Amino acid sequence: MAHDSDLPCDGDGVCMVCKTKPSENESLLCKTCATPWHVTCLSAPPNSMADAVNWECPDCSLPPDVPRVAVKQNAAAASSSSGSDLIAAIRSIESDSSLTEQEKAKQRQELLSGSAKASNLEVVNTDNDVLNILDGSLNCSMCMQLPERPVTTPCGHNFCLKCFQKWIGQRKSTCANCRTPIPPKMASQPRINSALVIAIRMARTLRSGASGGTSKVAHFIHNQNRPDKAFTTERAKKSGKANACSGKIFVTIPGDHFGPISAENDPERNLGVLVGETWEDRFECRQWGAHFPHVAGIAGQSDYGAQSVALSGGYEDDEDHGEWFLYTGSGGRDLSGNKRTNKLQSFDQKFDKLNEALRVSCLKGYPVRVVRSHKEKRSSYAPEKGVRYDGVYRIEKCWRKAGKQGFKVCRYLFVRCDNEPAPWTSDEHGDRPRALPSVKELNGATDITERKGSPAWDYDEEKSCWIWKKAPPNSRKPIQCQNDDDGTKVRKVRSKKNTVSVKQRLLKEFSCLICREVMNLPLTTPCAHNFCKACLESAFAGQSFTRQRGEGRRTLRVQKNIMKCPSCPTDISDFLQNPQINRELMNVIESLQRQIEEENAGLNEDVDGGSDGKDEVPTEEAAETDKCVEDDKEGAKPITETETKQTNKRKRSGDIDDVSPKKSLDKPDVVHNLGEVDSAIPELLV
DNA sequence: CATGACAGGCTT
DNA sequence: AAGCCTGTCATG
Numbered sequence: 001m002a003h004d005s006d007l008p009c010d011g012d013g014v015c016m017v018c019k020t021k022p023s024e025n026e027s028l029l030c031k032t033c034a035t036p037w038h039v040t041c042l043s044a045p046p047n048s049m050a051d052a053v054n055w056e057c058p059d060c061s062l063p064p065d066v067p068r069v070a071v072k073q074n075a076a077a078a079s080s081s082s083g084s085d086l087i088a089a090i091r092s093i094e095s096d097s098s099l100t101e102q103e104k105a106k107q108r109q110e111l112l113s114g115s116a117k118a119s120n121l122e123v124v125n126t127d128n129d130v131l132n133i134l135d136g137s138l139n140c141s142m143c144m145q146l147p148e149r150p151v152t153t154p155c156g157h158n159f160c161l162k163c164f165q166k167w168i169g170q171r172k173s174t175c176a177n178c179r180t181p182i183p184p185k186m187a188s189q190p191r192i193n194s195a196l197v198i199a200i201r202m203a204r205t206l207r208s209g210a211s212g213g214t215s216k217v218a219h220f221i222h223n224q225n226r227p228d229k230a231f232t233t234e235r236a237k238k239s240g241k242a243n244a245c246s247g248k249i250f251v252t253i254p255g256d257h258f259g260p261i262s263a264e265n266d267p268e269r270n271l272g273v274l275v276g277e278t279w280e281d282r283f284e285c286r287q288w289g290a291h292f293p294h295v296a297g298i299a300g301q302s303d304y305g306a307q308s309v310a311l312s313g314g315y316e317d318d319e320d321h322g323e324w325f326l327y328t329g330s331g332g333r334d335l336s337g338n339k340r341t342n343k344l345q346s347f348d349q350k351f352d353k354l355n356e357a358l359r360v361s362c363l364k365g366y367p368v369r370v371v372r373s374h375k376e377k378r379s380s381y382a383p384e385k386g387v388r389y390d391g392v393y394r395i396e397k398c399w400r401k402a403g404k405q406g407f408k409v410c411r412y413l414f415v416r417c418d419n420e421p422a423p424w425t426s427d428e429h430g431d432r433p434r435a436l437p438s439v440k441e442l443n444g445a446t447d448i449t450e451r452k453g454s455p456a457w458d459y460d461e462e463k464s465c466w467i468w469k470k471a472p473p474n475s476r477k478p479i480q481c482q483n484d485d486d487g488t489k490v491r492k493v494r495s496k497k498n499t500v501s502v503k504q505r506l507l508k509e510f511s512c513l514i515c516r517e518v519m520n521l522p523l524t525t526p527c528a529h530n531f532c533k534a535c536l537e538s539a540f541a542g543q544s545f546t547r548q549r550g551e552g553r554r555t556l557r558v559q560k561n562i563m564k565c566p567s568c569p570t571d572i573s574d575f576l577q578n579p580q581i582n583r584e585l586m587n588v589i590e591s592l593q594r595q596i597e598e599e600n601a602g603l604n605e606d607v608d609g610g611s612d613g614k615d616e617v618p619t620e621e622a623a624e625t626d627k628c629v630e631d632d633k634e635g636a637k638p639i640t641e642t643e644t645k646q647t648n649k650r651k652r653s654g655d656i657d658d659v660s661p662k663k664s665l666d667k668p669d670v671v672h673n674l675g676e677v678d679s680a681i682p683e684l685l686v
Numbered sequence: 687c688a689t690g691a692c693a694g695g696c697t698t
Numbered sequence: 699a700a701g702c703c704t705g706t707c708a709t710g
Binding site: 333 | 702
């Protein structure tokens with residue numbers, strides 16, 4: 001079967017047989033080792049589409065006792081062990097009778113991609129099934145992998161954002177899975193299903209971290225208490241807080257601090273500002289130091305550098321690709337008089353002031369914090385509401401070029417370089433140095449600036465993370481001190497070891513945004529929110545899709561009723577006409593539930609016996625966790641253990657205050673994170 | 687419900 | 699003192 005002449009594509013994607021680079025259609029990925037092969041050069045190409053999907057390359061389909069002659073290039077590069085070690089490791093997988101074929105394939109794949117070491121194979125075994133539950137069910141039906149940046153069609157099918165966009169780019173207008181028409185809005189503006197992102201990443205993190213106790217927080221929705229001192233003017237107190245004083249700063253960094261904000265600068269929570277952390281508005285974002293100016297998009301000083309930028313759709317030339325984006329400088333607009341906005345440019349931008357500050361950060365290679373605002377409507381990577389911290393980026397190049405409006409604009413190429421994964425990716429690790437994207441508009445650009453020397457913030461191969469290679473610039477501002485002399489209570493975070501089952505933690509991620517319980521018959525709206533079918537339907541109970549106009553005097557054409565998604569302003573009336581269950585998601589939930597039940601039946605002689613073990617986590621940890629949430633809801637009022645247990649059950653349907661877009665000062669904190677919610681609890685001190 | 691007016695804080 | 703990728707309410 002396997003011919004000696006069969007060879008895969010090399011690291012550059014060039015077929016090692018015919019030496020050409022196969023087109024995407026002619027390239028076939030092995031299901032086991034994910035190596036690309038040139039279909040037309042195969043001695044035994046797959047016969048059908050179905051075969052192609054499950055195709056295993058000649059190297060991987062060899063019987064286990066046949067020694068691999070050639071170790072594939074990517075495997076060789078990834079594995080520091082010798083070829084014979086690799087083969088031995090593969091054999092040990094093959095001979096493990098406790099594994100299913102699928103699990104074996106998975107482990108072989110991990111071994112070859114370098115993500116597992118021979119020494120921790122046993123560890124991988126234990127929680128590997130958590131990932132497998134997702135892997136079997138949630139795979140993108142185009143690339144057959146767990147979706148990277150998952151998007152969900154209204155017909156309930158999940159794809160990678162990239163695969164989906166590629167599909168749409170081929171002028172396809174129906175779902176690749178079931179051929180249901182895709183609504184134009186979904187096609188042009190797919191939203192990332194962040195519940196899936198979290199779940200996939202969590203499964204991966206728990207798998208690779210084995211214990212799970214050390215996993216970092218990666219997604220965090222936050223609503224701190226409102227400022228101690230804010231709203232100085234009368235008008236600002238009432239409304240239009242755009243000009244309000246933005247209140248107390250919670251972090252202890254100076255205004256000209258570069259790079260991530262770490263735990264030691266966060267006396268409030270001792271966490272630091274986490275990637276994925278989301279605030280209601282620019283003022284709250286400012287209070288956590290991610291981006292200080294509350295109107296301007298750039299924070300910086302022309303003789304010093306720029307510390308942060310906001311992407312909020314203010315400049316039409318911006319272009320967002322997630323891990324990299326093209327940013328436009330400020331200025332060029334007539335803002336004389338009282339104007340804050342004027343979308344029209346009337347003169348060229350120059351590299352001065354804030355634009356120069358960005359250029360300094362480019363030249364020095366400083367990390368620049370990036371926040372994305374919901375106001376950036378054109379980007380799939382923007383949050384649906386509020387302002388989100390997305391980590392640090394480096395400005396690799398900048399230049400000037402005529403923008404869409406004809407006047408020159410300053411342009412910046414930002415590339416992500418953060419140790420934490422971006423909020424939209426289910427990948428469990430942060431950035432690696434990546435090749436610069438080719439930017440077409442550089443042709444004909446002027447004033448092109450590139451960094452000459454080595455960057456101050458760079459990737460350290462030994463430590464496998466991004467660090468300051470040169471000392472960060474000294475702050476020129478006095479460090480602001482926190483004064484807690486007003487008697488406000490300070491919360492400290494203490495870490496606690498995790499005892500909650502991995503599967504239970506994962507299951508909790510699949511909660512309905514209405515009832516807050518694990519979803520029953522999950523639906524995913526086109527705006528990427530997940531609900532129980534019953535909850536969503538009851539939210540619109542009694543409403544009809546259309547209404548008559550004109551009070552019956554004369555019959556006008558019927559008008560559609562707007563039906564807003566319970567957690568965002570999107571009109572989902574079309575979706576509600578024929579909502580399709582996200583069956584892939586449902587399968588995942590059901591198999592998690594089944595396995596948890598089995599575990600409980602096996603282990604649990606249960607003390608109080610009353611727990612259903614399904615959507616409640618029957619451990620002390622869970623009580624503590626909820627205590628944390630309740631605690632914040634109640635303000636700083638201490639809660640006794642018994643009270644906690646009583647309030648443990650969440651309020652039922654209708655309690656969706658914390659997902660409605662605009663809410664006020666007493667909004668409950670919604671803590672939604674990966675690891676810390678189970679491993680850390682707040683404590684009241686004085 | 688899209689567009690526009692505009693208030694009045696904070697940084698450069 | 700000029701400038702700013704806000705946020706809200708008032709319009710048709």
